[in-house]
Amino acid sequence: MHEVDMTKALILTIKDWQESHPEPVKIEKVHLIVGQFTCVEPVSLEFTFAAQTKGTFLDGVALVIQETPLIAYCHTCQQEYAPNIGLQYSCPDCHQPMDDIRSGRELKIDRIEYAPLTLHS
Known part of the structure; x- marks a missing residue:
């Protein structure tokens, strides 16, 4: 399940973005574009994201996925x-x-x- 590794990379990228932001912010939603040919299952990615962010700075953040054909x-x-x-x-x-x-x-x-x-x- 490569969604686990992708989610870890996503979390690190968001953390870097948040730490580089000039003022403290609360992240509410993360919008992703996921191509159909990546073989990423959006439902699996959402589940993995929710599981890996529980108890972290991203706990409860909505992951919004737009698929491209x-x-x-x-x-x-x-x-x-x-x-x-x-x-x-x-x-x-x-x-x-x-x-x-x-x-x-x-x-x-x-x-x-x-x-x-x-x-x-």
């Missing part, structure tokens, strides 16, 4: 197409193997929603 480009046909996931990723018209992926490999933080942290005396 797998889109390839066929240079022979000069057109984009959505390959069928599975053993055959070739162009549906000329059957050339998929060699130019236009989207679907993304795995990145899109944005972080946060609010100023209020310190109580």
Whole structure:
């Protein structure tokens, strides 16, 4: 389950971002873009994120995942197409193997929603 390693890297990236922020903030939501071709299961990623952040500075933070479809480009046909996931990723018209992926490999933080942290005396 590579979601565990991805979540650890995500937590470290968010922690670095938060520590570099000029003022203390409370993170409320983390928006991710996850491509269909990354083989990351959004439900598994959400579960792993919730489990690994319990009791940390990210406890209760919502993980919002936007999936992007797998889109390839066929240079022979000069057109984009959505390959069928599975053993055959070739162009549906000329059957050339998929060699130019236009989207679907993304795995990145899109944005972080946060609010100023209020310190109580």
